[in-house]
Amino acid sequence: AQSVTQPDIHITVSEGASLELRCNYSYGATPYLFWYVQSPGQGLQLLLKYFSGDTLVQGIKGFEAEFKRSQSSFNLRKPSVHWSDAAEYFCAVGPNNDMRFGAGTRLTVKP
Amino acid sequence: DTAVSQTPKYLVTQMGNDKSIKCEQNLGHDTMYWYKQDSKKFLKIMFSYNNKELIINETVPNRFSPKSPDKAHLNLHINSLELGDSAVYFCASSEAGRNEQFFGPGTRLTVL
Numbered sequence: 001a002q003s004v005t006q007p008d009i010h011i012t013v014s015e016g017a018s019l020e021l022r023c024n025y026s027y028g029a030t031p032y033l034f035w036y037v038q039s040p041g042q043g044l045q046l047l048l049k050y051f052s053g054d055t056l057v058q059g060i061k062g063f064e065a066e067f068k069r070s071q072s073s074f075n076l077r078k079p080s081v082h083w084s085d086a087a088e089y090f091c092a093v094g095p096n097n098d099m100r101f102g103a104g105t106r107l108t109v110k111p
Numbered sequence: 112d113t114a115v116s117q118t119p120k121y122l123v124t125q126m127g128n129d130k131s132i133k134c135e136q137n138l139g140h141d142t143m144y145w146y147k148q149d150s151k152k153f154l155k156i157m158f159s160y161n162n163k164e165l166i167i168n169e170t171v172p173n174r175f176s177p178k179s180p181d182k183a184h185l186n187l188h189i190n191s192l193e194l195g196d197s198a199v200y201f202c203a204s205s206e207a208g209r210n211e212q213f214f215g216p217g218t219r220l221t222v223l
Contacts, residue, residue, distance in 0.1 A: 041217075042216060042217075043215050044201065044203075046211060046213075051210065090154065094210045095210050096210050096211075096212060097159050097167050098156070098167065099212065101155075103152065103153055104152045
């Protein structure tokens with residue numbers, strides 16, 4: 001069965017600094033990969049997704065992620081973090097009827 | 112213009128009670144889901160419904176039952192609530208053939 005590992009439980013970065021959140025997956029075929037963001041007290045919002053094609057995908061809010069099959073990774077990046085990016089970030093692997101989520105990475109942004 | 116909505120947002124109840132959480136989506140999607148997020152933020156899929164047919168049922172207790180009166184609604188009924196049922200429950204929906212889910216705002220259930 002597919003699974004997702006997010007090695008970092010909590011990350012703190014300074015506002016304006018770059019960000020990389022790690023995600024490793026286990027999946028038997030070409031994976032459907034997602035990154036979601038959950039702000040405090042809110043639902044999950046899709047940041048970006050990868051199904052096939054270009055391995056560097058662009059998402060909303062200035063986020064991007066790179067699929068690396070050789071490393072079974074789908075890391076999320078942002079060149080310059082804003083205070084409003086503080087939230088919980090979840091990596092997930094599909095398909096829809098058996099979506100598996102990672103444990104999440106909590107991002108704190110220092111002024 | 113809420114895409115996926117849930118009611119109530121908060122639910123506090125006693126052990127042993129029966130409760131329901133409602134979910135509605137106005138996206139015209141074919142499939143709806145229920146997820147449970149525990150205190151450690153771990154998200155686990157519980158059910159999905161497609162055209163009133165249960166597709167999957169993760170190993171959840173049979174005290175939990177999804178009920179879909181129509182394609183736009185998937186309600187979650189919970190009987191004989193237990194302390195361990197305390198969690199945030201999320202509803203989601205997706206369009207047939209598209210691997211992308213849209214989530215509701217969540218319902219925080221607290222069982223005392």
